[in-house]
C-alpha cells in the first residue's frame with residue numbers, strides 16, 4: 167500500500183498528458199507527511215496497548231523482556247541508524263549531481279535493511295525453537311501478562327519488520343527511477359519521500375528497542 | 383433526429399472518452415465521483431434490502447421470517463443485522479458525501495483542474511470496491527454475527543467467520559485515509575490563487591475538516607481490525623483475558639475511531655447544508671466564520687468523547703463524568719451551525735426546490751437526533767437507555783435521517799451539474815415528503831419502545847412492544863417505496879431529462895460558473911476574478 171502511495175506521488179508530474187499541473191515538490195511532501203502521520207497512528211494504537219498492559223503487569227513484562235536478546239537488537243539498531251544516514255546522504259548526492267554515489271548509497275541502505283531482517287529472523291527463530299510463540303503450551307503456561315508481552319512482541323516487531331520489507335522494496339523502486347533518470351537532480355521528491363519513509367521505519371524501531379529490550 | 387445532430391453536445395468530461403476501460407483507468411475526479419456514486423448505490427441498495435428483511439422479521443414478536451437455511455433461531459437475524467450495519471457504516475455513510483460529491487465538486491469549487499494526487503484517487507476507489515466485494519463475499523461464508531462493532535471476546539471466539547468482513551473494513555479504511563490525505567493536500571496546494579481560505583465554500587471547509595478526521599482516526603481502527611484478524615487467523619491473542627488481556631481496552635480503541643467516524647459522516651453533510659441553504663435563500667451565509675470554525679471545533683472535541691459509548695462497560699466514575707461533560711460540550715458547535723442556518727433563511731428569498739425541502743427536513747430530523755443524543759450523553763439516563771431500541775432510533779436519526787437525507791439532497795442539488803439534465807421536481811417533492819413520513823414512522827416508535835425497555839439486536843420481543851414494531855415496519859415500507867421513487871426519478875432524468883442550463887439554481891460557488899456537465903479540465907475559462915462563494919447578484923435569477 168505504502169509503495170503505491172509514494173509511487174503515485176512521483177507519478178504526479180507525469181500523469182495524463184491532458185492535465186498540466188506543475189511539478190510541486192512541496193505538495194508531494196505534504197502528502198507524504200500526512201501519510202507518515204497515519205503510519206505513526208497505526209503503531210500508536212499498539213503503543214497504547216503496550217502502555218496499558220505494561221502498567222497492569224510491570225513484573226511480567228520485566229520477565230518477558232529478560233528472554234530477549236539485547237546484543238542482536240543492538241546490532242540491528244546500529245544497522246538501521248546507519249542506513250538512515252546513508253539514505254539521507256544519497257539525497258544530497260543526487261542534489262549535487264552525483265548519481266553514481268547516490269545509487270551506491272542506496273544499495274548500501276538496502277543491504278542494511280536485508281541485514282536487519284536476517285538478524286531478526288535469527289532472533290525469532292531462536293524463540294520458535296523453544297516453542298515460545300502464541301498458541302503453544304509453553305506460551306499458555308506463562309504468567310498472564312507475560313504471554314501478553316510476547317503477543318505484543320511478535321505483533322509489534324512483526325509489523326515493523328513488514329515495514330522494513332516495504333521500505334526496502336520502495337528504495338529499490340526509487341533506485342530504478344534514479345538510474346532511468348526520472349528521479350534526477352531537479353525532480354527528486356520521490357527520493358525524499360522514500361527517505362522520509364525510511365526514517366519513519368528507523369524511528370519506530372528506536373522506540374521499540376528500549377521498550378522491549380532495555381526498559382524491562 | 384436532425385435537430386439532435388445540429389445540437390451536438392459539447393465535449394465534456396462524460397463524453398470525452400468512452401468505453402469501460404476509459405472509466406476503469408480514469409484519474410478524472412469527476413468520473414471517479416460518478417464511479418463512487420454507482421458503486422455506493424449498489425451497496426446501499428443491498429443494505430436496504432437487508433434492513434427490509436430485518437424489519438419484516440420484527441413485524442411479529444416471534445421469529446418467523448428469518449428461519450430458512452435451517453439456521454438456529456435468531457442466528458440469521460444477527461448475521462443480517464451485522465451485514466446491514468457494516469455495509470451502511472463502512473460502505474455507504476462514511477465514504478458517502480466525500481467520495482461522491484467531494485470528489486466531484488471539491489477541485490471545481492476551488493478552481494483547480496483535479497485533486498492533487500489523481501492516481502491515488504483512483505487507487506482509493508479500487509480499495510473501496512475491493513473492500514465492498516469482500517464484505518458481500520462474506521455472506522457466502524455464512525456471514526459474521528458480531529454486530530458491526532466486532533467486540534471481543536465474542537468476535538474472536540464465535541464460530542462464524544469474522545475475518546473476511548474485518549478485512550473488508552480494513553481495506554475500505556485505506557480508501558478513506560487516501561481520500562482524506564488527497565483532499566487535505568488539494569486544499570492546501572491547488573486553491574486558485576485568488577481564493578483565500580475564507581473565500582472557500584463551506585462545503586470545502588467541511589471536507590477539509592473531514593479529511594483531517596479521516597487521517598487521524600482511521601489508522602486507529604485499522605490496527606484494531608488487524609489485531610482481530612491476527613487473533614482469528616494466526617492465533618495471536620491480545621485482548622484475551624486468559625493471557626491477561628483486557629477486552630474493555632478493545633472497546634476504547636474501537637470508539638476512539640468510531641466516534642470521530644460519526645463526524646466523518648455528519649461534517650460533510652453540514653457543509654452541503656450550508657451550500658444549499660445559502661443558494662436557495664439567495665443570501666450570504668450567516669456567520670460564515672462561525673460555521674467554518676465550528677467544523678474544526680466539532681472535529682477537535684469530537685475526538686474526545688468516545689467513551690460515552692461505554693458508560694456501562696466498566697470505567698472509573700471520574701472518567702465517566704468527564705466524558706459525559708465533553709459530550710454535552712460537543713453539542714454546542716453543532717447547535718451553532720443550526721442557528722446559523724436558520725438565521726441565513728431569515729428574510730431570505732427562499733425557493734422551495736427539492737434540495738431545499740430535503741435540507742429543511744434535515745434540520746428537523748437532525749435536531750431530534752441531536753437532542754436524543756443528549757439523553758444518551760447524560761450518565762444516569764444512559765444507564766437506562768443503553769443498548770435499547772432508543773439507541774437504534776437515535777443513530778438512525780443522525781446517520782440516516784441527517785447524513786443520509788443530505789446525501790439525497792446533494793444528489794438533487796448537483797444532479798444538473800453532473801448530468802447536464804433536469805429531473806421532475808414534482809416527483810422529487812413527493813418522494814421527499816413520503817420519505818420524511820416513512821422515516822419518522824419507522825424510527826420514532828423505536829424511541830418509545832426503547833424507553834420502555836425493548837433491547838436492541840433482538841429478533842424476538844415481548845408482546846407489549848408489538849404495536850411499536852408493527853408501526854415501524856409499515857413505516858419502513860413507505861420509506862423504501864419513497865427511495866425507489868426518488869432514485870427512479872433521477873435515473874429516468876439522467877436518460878430522458880430536459881437539458882439543464884449551467885446554473886439552474888442560481889448558485890454562486892465556482893461549480894456553477896462552468897458548463898453542465900463540466901469539461902474535462904473543469905473550466906473552459908476560469909472567471910478572472912473569483913467571486914465570493916455567497917455573493918448573489920441582486921436581480922432574481924429566473
Ligand code: HEM
Nearest residue numbers: 430433436437467470475529530774781782838839840858
Ligand atoms: C431502509 C432503511 C433502513 C432500515 C429499515 C433500517 C433498519 C434497521 C434495523 C431494523 C436494525 C436492527 C436494529 C436492532 O435489531 O437492534 C438496524 C441496525 C442498524 N442500522 Fe439500519 N436501517 C436502515 C438504514 C440504515 C442506514 C442508512 C444506516 C447508516 C447510515 C444504518 C445503520 C445501521 C446500523 C449501524 C445498525 C446497527 C447494527 C448493529 O447493531 O451492529 N441503517 N437498522
